[in-house]
Amino acid sequence: xxxxxxxxxxxxxxxxxxxxxxxxxxxxxxxxxxxxxxxxxxxxxxxxxxxxxxxxxxxxxxxxxxxxxxxxxxxxxxxxxxxxxxxxxxxxxxxxxxxxxxxxxxxxxxxxxxxxxxxxxxxxxxxxxxxxxxxxxxxxxxxxxxxxxxxxxxxxxxxxxxxxxxxxxxxxxxxxxxxxxxxxxxxxxxxxxxxxxxxxxxxxxxxxxxxxxxxxxxxxxxxxxxxxxxxxxxxxxxxxxxxxxxxxxxxxxxxxxxxxxxxxxxxxxxxxxxxxxxxxxxxxxxxxxxxxxxxxxxxxxxxxxxxxxxxxxxxxxxxxxxxxxxxxx
Amino acid sequence: xxxxxxxxxxxxxxxxxxxxxxxxxxxxxxxxxxxxxxxxxxxxxxxxxxxxxxxxxxxxxxxxxxxxxxxxxxxxxxxxxxxxxxxxxxxxxxxxxxxxxxxxxxxxxxxxxxxxxxxxxxxxxxxxxxxxxxxxxxxxxxxxxxxxxxxxxxxxxxxxxxxxxxxxxxxxxxxxxxxxxxxxxxxxxxxxxxxxxxxxxxxxxxxxxxxxxxxxxxxxxxxxxxxxxxxxxxxxxxxxxxxxxxxxxxxxxxxxxxx
Numbered sequence: 001x002x003x004x005x006x007x008x009x010x011x012x013x014x015x016x017x018x019x020x021x022x023x024x025x026x027x028x029x030x031x032x033x034x035x036x037x038x039x040x041x042x043x044x045x046x047x048x049x050x051x052x053x054x055x056x057x058x059x060x061x062x063x064x065x066x067x068x069x070x071x072x073x074x075x076x077x078x079x080x081x082x083x084x085x086x087x088x089x090x091x092x093x094x095x096x097x098x099x100x101x102x103x104x105x106x107x108x109x110x111x112x113x114x115x116x117x118x119x120x121x122x123x124x125x126x127x128x129x130x131x132x133x134x135x136x137x138x139x140x141x142x143x144x145x146x147x148x149x150x151x152x153x154x155x156x157x158x159x160x161x162x163x164x165x166x167x168x169x170x171x172x173x174x175x176x177x178x179x180x181x182x183x184x185x186x187x188x189x190x191x192x193x194x195x196x197x198x199x200x201x202x203x204x205x206x207x208x209x210x211x212x213x214x215x216x217x218x219x220x221x222x223x224x225x226x227x228x229x230x231x232x233x234x235x236x237x238x239x240x241x242x243x244x245x246x247x248x249x250x251x252x253x254x255x256x257x258x259x260x261x262x263x264x265x266x267x268x269x270x271x272x273x274x275x276x277x278x279x280x281x282x283x284x285x286x287x288x289x290x291x292x293x294x295x296x297x298x299x300x301x302x303x304x305x306x307x308x309x310x311x312x313x314x315x316x317x318x319x320x321x322x323x324x325x326x327x328x329x
Numbered sequence: 330x331x332x333x334x335x336x337x338x339x340x341x342x343x344x345x346x347x348x349x350x351x352x353x354x355x356x357x358x359x360x361x362x363x364x365x366x367x368x369x370x371x372x373x374x375x376x377x378x379x380x381x382x383x384x385x386x387x388x389x390x391x392x393x394x395x396x397x398x399x400x401x402x403x404x405x406x407x408x409x410x411x412x413x414x415x416x417x418x419x420x421x422x423x424x425x426x427x428x429x430x431x432x433x434x435x436x437x438x439x440x441x442x443x444x445x446x447x448x449x450x451x452x453x454x455x456x457x458x459x460x461x462x463x464x465x466x467x468x469x470x471x472x473x474x475x476x477x478x479x480x481x482x483x484x485x486x487x488x489x490x491x492x493x494x495x496x497x498x499x500x501x502x503x504x505x506x507x508x509x510x511x512x513x514x515x516x517x518x519x520x521x522x523x524x525x526x527x528x529x530x531x532x533x534x535x536x537x538x539x540x541x542x543x544x545x546x547x548x549x550x551x552x553x554x555x556x557x558x559x560x561x562x563x564x565x566x567x568x569x570x571x572x573x574x575x576x577x578x579x580x581x582x583x584x585x586x587x588x
Contacts, residue, residue: 018474198446199439206436209425216387216423217437218407276427 020325021270025285028268028318032289036296043299051176057291058180059243061284064262064269065184065191066235068283069228071266072195074208074275075123075130077229080236080262082141083115084255087237088244089145092154101164108237115141116233120226145252154250169245180242187235192280204228208275264311265290268318272326289314336363337399338500338531339384339415344393346379346555353379355555357393361500366522366532368546370539370575376555377535381502384533385417386410414499418506422489424477431456431473434492455495463491463521483514490521501525503534507541519545539575543568553578 016023037044063080070077090111095104115137122133159165170179195201203224206214215221236255244250269286271278293314294307337360344357354376361367371377382388384395386407395405397413417423424433431452440448440455456473460466466487477485486506493501503522507515522545525532536542542549543563549571551559558578561571 197449199441200445202432202436202439202447205428205432206425209427210423213423213425214436216385216407216417216419218411219437272427276425 025270025282029285029289040299054181055178058184059239060258060261061184061287062239063236064265064283064287066232068266068278070232071271072208072278073204073228077134077232079134079138081255081259082138083233083236084240085145086141087112087240088250088254091241092250101162108241109234112233112237113230116230120229124222124225149252151252156248261290264315338363340396342394344390346390353555361531364529366546368542368549369535371552375552381504416493416498417502418489418493419504426478430475459491459495463494483510501532
C-alpha cells in the first residue's frame with residue numbers, strides 16, 4: 001500500500017515536472033484573476049466583461065497560435081500584422097467587386113498563403129534571417145495597403161446580411177457568445193492536433209531544437225519552415241477579416257496593434273525564444289493574460305498609463321521564472 | 330581481389346571535397362566490404378568527419394563517385410544513403426535534446442498512418458522494446474517519455490545507437506561513439522560493434538583511441554590532412570605496430586612503408 005502510494009506520488013511529481021511551465025503560466029492567470037475579482041468583484045464576477053474579452057481576444061489569439069509554430073521552429077514573423085491588413089483589404093475589395101463573401105474569403109486566405117510563402121522563400125532560399133526578412137515584408141505589405149487604399153478605410157456594412165458574416169463574427173443564441181471565440185477554439189484544436197499528433201508537428205519541434213540533427217535525420221527543413229510561414233500568413237489574414245467584420249469596417253492600419261501583444265502572449269505562454277519548446281496551451285493562457293490585463297488594470301481604478309508597465313513586469317517575471325524552471329532538470 | 334569486389338558494400342572513388350578554399354578531402358578511394366568493420370583513424374582535422382558526412386549524403390562531394398553494392402549511385406543524398414541502409418551514430422549524436430526519447434528514435438521516420446498522423450502508443454512501445462533489447466537499458470528512471478536532456482551523455486549515445494540498429498542498417502557509421510561514455514558503457518558499445526559483425530552487417534568506426542578500435546576492426550584506414558595515407562588489414566599489423574605507424578605519421582607525416 002505504502003509502495004503504491006509512493007509510486008503514485010512519484011508519477012504525480014513527474015507529471016508536475018513535465019508540465020511545470022504550463023502549470024506556472026496557469027498559476028499566473030489564476031493569481032491575476034484572483035486579484036481582479038477581489039479588487040473589483042462587481043466587474044469581474046459579471047458576464048459582461050467576459051463577453052468583451054471573448055469579442056476582442058480572438059483577434060490577437062489566432063495570430064498568436066500560428067506564431068507559436070513559427071517561434072517553436074526557432075524563427076519569428078513580424079510581418080503578420082501586415083498580413084492581417086492585407087487579408088482585410090483583399091477581402092473588402094473582392095467583396096465589393098463581386099458581392100460574394102465566399103469568393104472574398106477564399107481570396108483573402110490565398111493572399112495570406114502568398115504572404116507566408118514569400119516570407120518562407122526569403123528565409124529558406126534567399127537565407128535572410130527571419131527577424132530582418134519579416135521586418136522587410138512587414139513594411140512592404142503595409143506599404144501596399146496604404147498605396148492601394150490611399151490610407152482610407154472601407155465600410156463593410158453590406159456583409160452583415162450574409163450567412164458567412166454570422167458564421168464568422170455573429171453571436172451564438174446561448175449567452176450571445178461571439179463566433180470568433182468558436183473560430184479561435186477550432187483553430188487552436190486544429191493546430192494542436194497538427195503540432196502534437198501529426199508528423200509535421202514532430203518535424204517542427206525537432207527543427208527548432210537542433211536544425212542540424214533534423215537535417216541529418218532526413219527532415220526537409222526548408223519545406224517545414226515554408227509551411228510554417230504559410231500557415232502564419234493564412235491565419236493572420238483570416239484574423240484580419242474577423243477583425244474587420246466585427247466592426248464592419250476595414251481600416252488601413254488593421255493589425256498593427258496586435259504585433260507586440262501576440263508576441264508577448266507566446267512568450268508569456270512559455271514558448272522558448274530559441275525554439276524547440278512551446279505549447280499551444282501555454283499560448284492560449286498567455287493570450288488571455290495579455291488580453292485581460294488592460295481591462296483589468298483600468299477596472300482596478302488605475303489609469304491606462306499603467307498598462308505597459310504591468311505588461312512589462314508580467315513578461316519579465318514569467319520569462320525569468322521559466323528560465324529558472326528550465327535550468328532545473 | 331575479385332571476391333572483394335563482389336562483396337563490396339560501399340565504395341568511394343576519387344572523392345574530392347572543398348570548403349571555400351580549403352581542401353577537406355583529396356582523391357579519396359575507400360571501400361567497405363560486406364560484413365566488415367573498418368576502423369578510420371586520423372588526427373583532428375584529418376577529414377574523418379567530412380568523409381563520414383559524404384558517405385551519409387550530408388555533404389555532397391565536389392568530384393568523384395559513390396557506388397553501393399558495385400553500382401554507382403548518382404546524386405548521393407541523405408535519403409539515398411538511408412535507402413541503401415547507411416545509418417550513422419554521429420559524434421554530436423543527431424538528437425533533439427529537448428524532445429522525448431521516442432520522438433528522437435523516430436525522428437524523420439515517424440510511425441504514422443497514411444495521413445501522417447502519429448502512432449504515438451506504438452512508437453512508445455517500440456522505443457521501450459528497442460531500448461531494452463538493443464542497448465540493455467534497465468533503468469526505470471528512463472522511459473520513452475523521458476526528455477533526452479535529462480539523460481547522461483552515455484545514455485544519449487545509447488539512444489542514437491539504438492535508433493541506427495532499429496532501422497536495420499547494412500552499414501553503421503560510428504563517429505567517436507565512446508567519447509562521452511564511462512568505462513562500462515564503452516565496453517557495451519564495443520560489444521555492440523562486435524554484434525554488428527555477428528549479424529552480418531558492416532560498420533565504420535571512428536575513434537581517437539586505437540586501443541578501442543583495434544579489437545573490433547577488421548581493417549584500418551589512416552587519414553591525414555584529407556588524404557588516405559595508409560591501409561592495413563588486421564592480420565598485417567599488431568596493435569603496437571599500428572600505434573607506431575600513427576606516431577610516425579604524427580611526427581613525420583608519412584608511414585614507414587607504403588601499405
